[in-house]
Amino acid sequence: MLNHTKVFIKNQIIRFLQSYFVDSINIMAQKTIVILGGGIGGIVTARELRKHLGTQHRIILVDKNAYHTFQPSYLWLVVGWRTHAAITKPYSAIEKYGIEIFQAAVQNIYPEHRKVETENGTLKYDYLVIALGADSDSQIIPGLDNTVNSFYTFEEAVELSKIIPVFSGGTIAIVVTSDNYKYPPAPYDAGFLLASFYAKRGITNVKIKIYTPEKQPLEFIGPENSHTLEMLLKTHGIELFTDHKLTTVESSTKTLTFANSIKTNYDLLITIPACSPLKLLTNSKLTTNSGWIEVDKYNMRTSDQNIYALGDNTRIEFDRGILLPKAGIFANNQAEIVAYNIAHEIMGNTQRKAFSGYGFFFIETGNSRAVNIHGNFFTKQSQSLTMNEPNVTFHWGKVVLERYWLWRWL
Numbered sequence: 001m002l003n004h005t006k007v008f009i010k011n012q013i014i015r016f017l018q019s020y021f022v023d024s025i026n027i028m029a030q031k032t033i034v035i036l037g038g039g040i041g042g043i044v045t046a047r048e049l050r051k052h053l054g055t056q057h058r059i060i061l062v063d064k065n066a067y068h069t070f071q072p073s074y075l076w077l078v079v080g081w082r083t084h085a086a087i088t089k090p091y092s093a094i095e096k097y098g099i100e101i102f103q104a105a106v107q108n109i110y111p112e113h114r115k116v117e118t119e120n121g122t123l124k125y126d127y128l129v130i131a132l133g134a135d136s137d138s139q140i141i142p143g144l145d146n147t148v149n150s151f152y153t154f155e156e157a158v159e160l161s162k163i164i165p166v167f168s169g170g171t172i173a174i175v176v177t178s179d180n181y182k183y184p185p186a187p188y189d190a191g192f193l194l195a196s197f198y199a200k201r202g203i204t205n206v207k208i209k210i211y212t213p214e215k216q217p218l219e220f221i222g223p224e225n226s227h228t229l230e231m232l233l234k235t236h237g238i239e240l241f242t243d244h245k246l247t248t249v250e251s252s253t254k255t256l257t258f259a260n261s262i263k264t265n266y267d268l269l270i271t272i273p274a275c276s277p278l279k280l281l282t283n284s285k286l287t288t289n290s291g292w293i294e295v296d297k298y299n300m301r302t303s304d305q306n307i308y309a310l311g312d313n314t315r316i317e318f319d320r321g322i323l324l325p326k327a328g329i330f331a332n333n334q335a336e337i338v339a340y341n342i343a344h345e346i347m348g349n350t351q352r353k354a355f356s357g358y359g360f361f362f363i364e365t366g367n368s369r370a371v372n373i374h375g376n377f378f379t380k381q382s383q384s385l386t387m388n389e390p391n392v393t394f395h396w397g398k399v400v401l402e403r404y405w406l407w408r409w410l
């Protein structure tokens with residue numbers, strides 16, 4: 001009998017110890033991943049993390065807004081192809097996947113304390129993913145801030161969508177104000193779309209002129225592709241002025257002055273703003289002098305082992321000194337890699353993936369056609385990027401991609 005009791009007590013102790021340690025292990029295993037920014041990169045990171053990770057881990061997505069708007073559709077908003085509702089979705093739509101939405105403006109990141117300060121409180125993390133995008137900078141050129149018509153923010157695109165249909169004719173100057181701007185094909189997209197917009201309405205007194213500081217349009221696609229783009233612009237009646245670096249804007253006389261001393265007039269000015277890094281990042285010690293976050297180009301890890309950064313707030317340089325363009329396709333692809341690698345590290349295995357550098361762009365050329373430029377941006381670009389002639393399939397490819405993206409991720 002005494003022996004029986006001893007065995008019983010022993011078993012109870014073992015059970016207690018087992019349950020205690022298993023619980024402790026589970027508690028230790030619970031991780032909190034905080035994602036800053038609910039743009040293309042942030043949303044994909046959150047959804048992919050949830051796909052790979054068990055529900056005991058917390059995924060918190062922080063954005064200053066309650067809604068996501070899909071930037072690649074802004075130009076379609078300008079020409080009336082899209083409404084606000086068609087390209088906007090609330091972040092609350094992804095709460096059902098077990099992603100916590102924290103609406104607040106991020107103010108500071110403290111890597112040494114693994115915490116982030118926001119206007120609505122402090123968040124602690126085990127892993128941090130920074131996907132806060134880039135700011136526009138219209139201050140760099142005297143006179144520019146008074147005259148801005150652009151389509152790089154949602155509000156600007158809405159404003160421009162009111163001006164375009166009532167423009168009474170004359171010269172539309174689309175001016176690239178810096179070498180450093182988001183989504184390099186956008187000025188050409190804009191030129192083609194506006195030319196087609198007015199042509200369809202039989203309006204013939206609108207002249208579209210594109211000014212860029214580049215020696216050739218989209219230099220990074222290589223001289224041959226660049227030349228093809230030049231020819232396409234010409235065929236559509238769009239005048240291109242390369243090697244034109246804007247120095248001042250005189251809005252009272254509607255005059256532009258360029259570094260080559262050329263002056264010209266416009267009736268409607270549309271600017272492509274320079275992009276600049278978010279100021280809050282510089283305090284985090286994660287950036288270099290450039291203000292952008294430096295990451296390993298294959299896994300997007302920063303100098304801090306528990307912090308990753310992706311998309312527009314990073315700076316990725318190639319061997320030839322060329323920077324990876326700031327584009328949603330890269331933010332999306334990098335996010336999938338980052339989520340996979342964080343999840344597998346948490347799960348304690350060694351499986352990892354690397355970002356390949358593959359990407360593609362569509363450029364609308366009007367009449368329901370688009371060109372497609374695709375290839376691996378990490379290899380010698382002029383040789384690795386292919387540019388296909390404008391066709392209907394690429395135009396519809398872009399439409400389907402937009403619809404798919406908003407349906408798939410939000």
Ligand SMILES: Cc1cc2nc3c(=O)[nH]c(=O)nc-3n(C[C@H](O)[C@H](O)[C@H](O)COP(=O)(O)OP(=O)(O)OC[C@H]3O[C@@H](n4cnc5c(N)ncnc54)[C@H](O)[C@@H]3O)c2cc1C
Binds near residue numbers: 182361
């Ligand atoms: C007109 C236009 C057309 C484009 N077309 C294409 C295209 O056809 N194909 C393509 O690949 N790319 C395109 N792009 C580029 C693409 O949209 C961006 O490269 C992409 O959105 C970058 O993703 P991201 O996650 O790095 O940043 P973003 O998508 O910009 O997201 C950043 C997020 O951070 C949030 N945020 C910023 N600061 C704070 C803060 N302090 N606190 C909290 N939240 C904050 C913002 O609200 C935003 O939701 C286009 C861009 C523009 C402007």
